[in-house]
Amino acid sequence: MKLRTFAFATAMAATAATGAASSVDYAALRDDxxxxxxxxxxSIAYLIDENCPTIRLRKFRLLNKAFSLRKHAMTLGYSSKEVLAYVESKAEQDRFRAIAEPMLAKRGVxxxxxxxxxxxxxxxxxxxxxxxxxxxxS
Structure with missing residues (x-):
């Protein structure tokens, strides 16, 4: 199953223009x-939700956090469209999964x-x- 970092794409899509940004340097987002x-x-919450049948994501809280983080990213100089492209990026999703999975494994997962x-x-x-x-x- 595809990891949706922050299940963010849905939240961001509500306010972002369609289409993907091209040739954007995301270093400031990666370094923030x-x-x-x-x-x-x-990512950790999503992996838990995806693999534990009794624990679920708080979707409205997630949406609120997503909007807040999008706003923060925009203070770094990115548009809503660029933030959405970053979050939907397979490379970024894979990068966060590669960090989250070993962290979970160290905790016994x-x-x-x-x-x-x-x-x-x-x-x-x-x-x-x-x-x-x-x-x-639940």
């Missing part, structure tokens, strides 16, 4: 600590083991981490 931490947290994802998800929720703030247990 807030962008990195929140997109990584969202095993591919194919739903309960291991659920345990980490419950811990994230209890900690009140960024990822945890995007999740709830």
């Amino acid at each position: 600590s807030r962008m990195h931490e929140e997109l990584l947290g969202a 095993k591919p194919g083991d739903e309960e291991s994802y659920c345990a980490v998800g419950r811990a994230e929720i209890k900690q009140g981490s960024f990822a945890g703030s995007l999740l709830y247990e």
